[in-house]
Amino acid sequence: QVFEYSEAKLEEELFYPTYDLADFSWDSINRTLNHTALTAEFTGIPATDPGGSFSNGSVAFRVTAYEAGGRDGPLPSLLHTANSSKVEFVLAGVAPRSNGSRFMLEVATVEEMGVTQKLQSTRSIDDEYTPTIFETLSLVAESQNGSSALGFLQWKATAYGSRTPRREDGIQCRSQGLQEANWTLLVSSIVRAYFGEGVGSTYTVSAINISFGGEDGKVYQEKRYLSWSALLGFGQPPKDTFSPLVISIMAVALGTPLAMLLVGSCVVLFSQRKHYSEYEPIN
Structure with missing residues (x-):
């Protein structure tokens, strides 16, 4: 589901009727x-649109599969493995229902009974590949004893408001925690069509809400475009290491004071030695 809401008063949120993706009409x-290129795109619009919000807009999910490990080119430049695929949620041209509207995507996860899920947050000072973004979130499915990771959903704490994203196009992205799915999601036609009648007995369904937008939602108001990317894969989620550029900067930052200290010590010792060598005793 896609939610749209705005702040009616201080610390109060006004939610508009939900866009249920199960009721959308999807292109072939x-x-x-x-x-x-190993890519595909699912584009859809509501079967009925009485408010006309989708008269010039659509919701799309773009999927990219990878044959080998590497790093994605466009921002947020996710690090990927051969066992992962990128899923991109795109909201384009949809007219907001208020001047300060913000959007929120409900992401459902379906796991076998006994599998545990954990939402992990990793922070780093290295923002070379995703400028100004220092947090990576991973929803990891683990075996019952926690000995191994079975799968993951990983994303950076940002979305973008442009088809060719740059640093200044960033849109604030927040996650609201993993919760058990409600009955509406359990009987969702999309979930049941793929996993069958075992949903709720053989499989457990959880959901996490990802919200987009700043305090006033102006980024989407101006560009009418929102793109959020996540990595979906098997095994352990990939972990970023310090890039050579950051390592070089840290080496210079830490090494320069030490070098200056050594040079200064040598100069002082040399000066003292020269002073003593010029001294001549009276006797």
């Missing part, structure tokens, strides 16, 4: 499936 994937 055959038109966007690219076997060479």
Whole structure:
């Protein structure tokens, strides 16, 4: 589901009728499936749109599969493995229902009974690949004894308001914690169509809400475009290490004072030695 809300009063949020993706009309994937680039795009609009919000807009999910490990080119430049795929949520041209509207995406996860899920937050001082973004979040599914990771959903704490994202196009992104899914999601036609009648007995369904936008929602108001990317894969989520550039900067920052201290010590010792060598005793 996609939620739209705005702040009516201080610390109060006004929610508009939800966009239920199960009720959307989706284009055929055959038109966007690219076997060479390993990409596909699902684009949809509501079956009924009485308010006209989708008259010039749509919701899309873009999927990219990878054959090998590496780093994605466009921001947020996610680090990926051969066992992962990128899922991009795109809201384009949808008219907001208020001047300060913000959007929120409900992400559902379906796991077998006994599998535990943990939401992990990792912070780093290295923002070379995703400028000004220092937090990476990972929703990790682990075996019952916690000995191994079975799968993950990983994303940076940002979305973007442009088809060609740059640092200044960043949109604030927040996650609201993992919760058990309500009955509406359990009987969702999308979930049941894929996992069958075992949902609720053989499988457990959880959900996490990802919200987008600053305090006033102006970024989307101006550009009418929102893109959020996440990595979906098997095993352990990839972990960023310090890039060579950051290592070089840290080496210079830490090494320069030490070098100056050593040079200063040598100069002082040399000066003292020279002073004593010029001294001549009276006797």
